[in-house]
Amino acid sequence: MAESTTYEPIILRNVGVADSWEIDVALAHGDYQALPKALAEFQPDQLIDLVKNSGLRGRGGAGAPAGMKWGFVPKGKREKYLLVNADESEPGTFSNRAILENDPHELVEGIVISAYALQVPTTIVYCRGEFALGHRRLASAVKQAYERGYVGKNVLGSGFDTEIILFRGAGAYICGEETALMESLEGNRPMPRPRPPFPASYGVYGMPTNVQNVETLCNIPMLVSRGVEWYTSIGTAPRNTGPKVYCVSGHVREPGNKELPLNTTLRDLIYAHSGGMIDDRPVKAVIPGGASAAMLTGENLDFKMDFDTLASMGTMLGSGGVIIMNDRTCIPCAVRRIEEFYNHESCGKCTPCREGTMWMVKLLRRITRGDADSADIDQLERIGKTIGFGPPNITLCALGDAATSCVTSGIRLFREEFEYHAKIGRCMTERVLVAT
């Protein structure tokens, strides 16, 4: 694992630099070096090929190849949009907030290069409502970038015009879902749209739209500066390349954003990069990719935290939110807490998700109260499987599926704890509150 110990952060390199969000500081620390190169040395299609060849996959959750998505955007001058999803809300995820607050110019640079590649005249950044500071810093960065000619008419004398508009949400997890995000942006109640049509042909305001995650866009400048060969040497080519910001939280000594090659093992993530476990307790369970990802036990920590490895294990890298739980964690209580979240955030449009999350919470509350039996656990599992793995397209968006991951994986891996809780009404494990 030579790479994981020698890798120098790029995306988060300016975190901790004084006034890193001010344009002069950002310039002194490497921002806006790739943009002139992209404009001078690349035709738009060559940039799309560059991203395709890099193997870069979307960092927001689904892991779709970014270059392929770029290829879907219709060519030519017309009303079309780059839509940046900065509505980071997946429980356990906090990398976008770090970027917005510490290096907003890096995002602006990634946006402008991408806008040039896609030849879009307008980028809209949908910023999470709770991110007051991040929004303020990004707004200021955009203003500074306009003043210096990095955004606006005739970017750096290239003849390319592009604008960036900021939109601020008002607090709803569902808005991180791309079609709900577009509804929110259009001023409607944010409920997902059926697909097809997909955003690439019918997106925001009914116009072709490319939706990108903040961290994904922050990979673009380094890719332009350093090239495909360098980029694909990080991680595991061809399908799991580049750096990843892992957001490590829970019972580790040093939680935080850890920018590492995409082939970092879970063991290294915990013990080499997060200070190990608090009080040296064992790892009991891990949610590897935000609350929507199925949990794993702590028995095996020696696997790569990448898209394909985690998919082969029945879970996902998702948003990169790695939540670590020690042996004193009560799994039924943790699952109940996660399910209450999904029930609160279900937009209510699709019946299986709206009703299913409500019933799963009711059953979980009965189980954790000790007012249930094995049949209730079976019922809970059945509801989870119905929404999560039932007929395809049972719900319009992924929230329905996501809401079942913790329930079905929790019961599959820790059924005896659910049985104990249902009958006795107490945790099988002694949960100790961590004083930090």
Place this chain on the structure above:
Amino acid sequence: MLSQETVEEIRAALTRYPRPRSAVLDALRAVQRQCGYCHPDGVKEAAEIMGLDANALQMLVTFYDLLYDQPVGEHVLMPCKNIACYLRGADHIIEYISTKLGIKPGETTADGQFTLEPMECLAACDLAPMMIADETYHGNLTEERVDEILAALATTSKRRDESIEGGGAHHG
């Protein structure tokens, strides 16, 4: 009921985006900033300015967590209750605030000073357990930290949402 300032703010927002209707959340925030919450009469006036049905705005007020359909305290405390904070003692922090202020989650103190509104993940799990107080993130909460934060807030006046602007660009 809306002040000239609020009306102008809403009108300015109408030109900020490719389509005027995209300004609804900015308009509702402007109403909330003036009234302390999305007062139904203010929402109605905002809808008139935007040429929309009041229900189209009202249904957004009830949907979004940061828009309030009833009065809240001068300071809104939003401790995170989601999994990463939960694993590091969020329940205890919420209970502590609740006991200290003598209110349940969702309630406002009798003096109108504080509202306790536990939230889902606020994207700051590295600071767990954490909360947002008004608009500021506070991390690694302990009972002592909570005491300090509440004491500091009790001496500050009306919170102001300073980041209501839409950003650097004005469309069109």
